[in-house]
Amino acid sequence: MTKPPAEFGLIARHFRPLAGEGSLGLLDDAALMTPPPGRQLVLTADAMVEGVHFLPDDPPDTIGRKLLRVNLSDLAAMAAAPLAYLLTVSAPRGTPDRWFAAFATGLAVDQALFGISLLGGDTTSTPGPVSLTLTCIGHVAPGQALRRAGASVGDEIWVTGTIGDGALGLAALQERLPDPDGSLAVRYRLPQPRLGLALHGIASAGMDVSDGLVQDLGHLCRLAGLGARVEATRVPLSPAAAAAGPAWRKACLTGGDDYELLLAVPPCRAAALQRLAEAAGIAITRIGAFVPGEGVLILDEYGAPVVLDSPGWSHF
Amino acid sequence: MTKPPAEFGLIARHFRPLAGEGSLGLLDDAALMTPPPGRQLVLTADAMVEGVHFLPDDPPDTIGRKLLRVNLSDLAAMAAAPLAYLLTVSAPRGTPDRWFAAFATGLAVDQALFGISLLGGDTTSTPGPVSLTLTCIGHVAPGQALRRAGASVGDEIWVTGTIGDGALGLAALQERLPDPDGSLAVRYRLPQPRLGLALHGIASAGMDVSDGLVQDLGHLCRLAGLGARVEATRVPLSPAAAAAGPAWRKACLTGGDDYELLLAVPPCRAAALQRLAEAAGIAITRIGAFVPGEGVLILDEYGAPVVLDSPGWSHF
Numbered sequence: 001m002t003k004p005p006a007e008f009g010l011i012a013r014h015f016r017p018l019a020g021e022g023s024l025g026l027l028d029d030a031a032l033m034t035p036p037p038g039r040q041l042v043l044t045a046d047a048m049v050e051g052v053h054f055l056p057d058d059p060p061d062t063i064g065r066k067l068l069r070v071n072l073s074d075l076a077a078m079a080a081a082p083l084a085y086l087l088t089v090s091a092p093r094g095t096p097d098r099w100f101a102a103f104a105t106g107l108a109v110d111q112a113l114f115g116i117s118l119l120g121g122d123t124t125s126t127p128g129p130v131s132l133t134l135t136c137i138g139h140v141a142p143g144q145a146l147r148r149a150g151a152s153v154g155d156e157i158w159v160t161g162t163i164g165d166g167a168l169g170l171a172a173l174q175e176r177l178p179d180p181d182g183s184l185a186v187r188y189r190l191p192q193p194r195l196g197l198a199l200h201g202i203a204s205a206g207m208d209v210s211d212g213l214v215q216d217l218g219h220l221c222r223l224a225g226l227g228a229r230v231e232a233t234r235v236p237l238s239p240a241a242a243a244a245g246p247a248w249r250k251a252c253l254t255g256g257d258d259y260e261l262l263l264a265v266p267p268c269r270a271a272a273l274q275r276l277a278e279a280a281g282i283a284i285t286r287i288g289a290f291v292p293g294e295g296v297l298i299l300d301e302y303g304a305p306v307v308l309d310s311p312g313w314s315h316f
Numbered sequence: 317m318t319k320p321p322a323e324f325g326l327i328a329r330h331f332r333p334l335a336g337e338g339s340l341g342l343l344d345d346a347a348l349m350t351p352p353p354g355r356q357l358v359l360t361a362d363a364m365v366e367g368v369h370f371l372p373d374d375p376p377d378t379i380g381r382k383l384l385r386v387n388l389s390d391l392a393a394m395a396a397a398p399l400a401y402l403l404t405v406s407a408p409r410g411t412p413d414r415w416f417a418a419f420a421t422g423l424a425v426d427q428a429l430f431g432i433s434l435l436g437g438d439t440t441s442t443p444g445p446v447s448l449t450l451t452c453i454g455h456v457a458p459g460q461a462l463r464r465a466g467a468s469v470g471d472e473i474w475v476t477g478t479i480g481d482g483a484l485g486l487a488a489l490q491e492r493l494p495d496p497d498g499s500l501a502v503r504y505r506l507p508q509p510r511l512g513l514a515l516h517g518i519a520s521a522g523m524d525v526s527d528g529l530v531q532d533l534g535h536l537c538r539l540a541g542l543g544a545r546v547e548a549t550r551v552p553l554s555p556a557a558a559a560a561g562p563a564w565r566k567a568c569l570t571g572g573d574d575y576e577l578l579l580a581v582p583p584c585r586a587a588a589l590q591r592l593a594e595a596a597g598i599a600i601t602r603i604g605a606f607v608p609g610e611g612v613l614i615l616d617e618y619g620a621p622v623v624l625d626s627p628g629w630s631h632f
Contacts, residue, residue: 128444
């Protein structure tokens with residue numbers, strides 16, 4: 001009558017090894033955390049649903065890592081450093097133990113990579129698709145979080161890394177696009193959170209690109225009461241995205257799942273930004289500027305506006 | 317090209333009114349929180365899935381409130397006070413706006429009741445059932461969180477409120493049991509988190525009863541290396557649960573969804589516990605004691621062991 005329920009075994013086997021300081025071994029009703037003195041906490045929560053945010057046959061180890069990384073990307077967008085996370089997993093009864101094992105193994109790899117550990121969470125059954133959420137907690141010096149509001153006329157628009165690989169990776173996994181070296185699929189499954197850039201005092205506004213470059217840039221514009229002009233030819237593409245050809249160029253601009261940083265930077269801070277990015281080993285590219293007015297204008301190589309069907313992704 | 321996506325309207329209409337200090341109007345990638353100085357944070361995350369944790373035709377306002385309350389109950393189990401929460405909502409495309417409106421209205425009622433506000437989160441679509449998670453953040457004086465481990469031989473076992481109403485409420489909503497005044501259904505849909513008891517120095521261990529009294533008491537036993545004896549006739553039942561008759565007595569002991577506190581209290585602290593509970597207007601009842609050995613033994617009115625098919629709920 002005192003045998004623990006089966007889910008306790010599951011938690012002990014797969015999730016307890018991920019549990020760090022304050023998690024109380026995942027044995028209590030809640031976790032404890034002593035916040036770093038004199039710091040502000042930065043908190044974000046993202047959900048991922050099978051068939052919406054990842055594919056049913058994605059390897060479970062990359063599913064866990066993507067979940068963690070999209071949340072870390074939100075911390076990066078606020079120029080915050082990660083501390084710990086809480087995780088909820090809702091999976092169908094009968095999900096094989098090896099699925100949980102692989103899922104947790106992926107998380108263990110990324111915990112080591114990003115210096116973060118599991119604090120707590122919940123494991124439940126669901127009659128539907130696997131549904132995951134992760135709440136990530138980071139910290140920042142008070143008043144130094146990077147915000148989405150704050151761009152000024154003349155601020156340059158910079159992005160990290162390359163744009164469009166996530167969307168093209170999804171297309172490749174759906175066999176709508178060749179992906180000879182598999183690099184696009186990797187970018188869809190394993191986004192790279194751009195942590196470690198001390199952007200306070202350099203960027204005037206920023207966010208991460210999760211729902212499409214054009215749509216997300218529209219958010220920075222609306223919050224600043226400004227417009228933006230982007231030169232399409234400046235938008236950095238990976239070799240694989242460039243090889244996909246012009247037919248996929250618009251998908252790169254609106255596709256989402258990039259998890260690159262999109263920054264507003266005054267021209268006088270551009271050199272400082274470049275030094276910061278070089279020190280962190282992160283490529284950055286200037287793609288345009290904020291202008292008076294409203295709306296995101298994408299210009300092609302002849303200076304003509306690029307017409308887009310949709311600026312990006314919406315769940316509803 | 318800069319119109320915000322439809323989900324932004326949904327978030328602005330229903331969730332922004334819930335957003336409090338540090339939420340940045342739900343417009344940024346993450347929220348900010350300045351932790352109360354000199355306090356430990358207490359963090360918990362729970363998932364609720366339609367058809368598992370609530371019924372498809374439960375009123376949406378009670379679904380949001382139940383989600384918040386089960387998390388607040390975890391804070392209560394650690395003797396912590398609530399600060400703020402993050403919320404993720406995954407709902408099918410086409411979920412009517414009035415569903416979100418009612419869901420958020422329920423949360424607004426409970427935010428006022430429990431002095432807590434929304435910090436951030438995520439809204440996504442799902443091809444499956446509605447899946448919700450809530451991460452709740454509370455605080456406690458350092459070292460004063462109540463833990464599950466720590467019961468000693470001779471400690472009395474106390475519970476708050478009444479046991480079994482949640483399980484019987486589910487049975488009533490499934491038309492397996494009459495519920496003339498509807499009180500059982502209310503208890504299933506709106507558990508009462510037992511916040512506000514300063515249990516440090518009074519209880520030696522504690523948790524909330526979410527998966528069945530017998531199973532959850534088994535956790536306190538295993539962590540203490542002890543057994544427990546419970547007198548079934550002492551387990552407090554509501555008038556409605558008592559009226560359900562002896563056929564439902566075992567369901568009360570193992571059914572789950574109680575969200576009452578289960579406490580280990582040294583006999584010399586019992587009077588202090590009673591004063592605390594009286595001041596907070598919370599009924600408490602002594603139902604048994606911790607004993608050497610292992611296992612939870614339930615004794616009937618003749619002192620004979622009650623045989624249970626299953627000690628409680630397991631998702632897997």
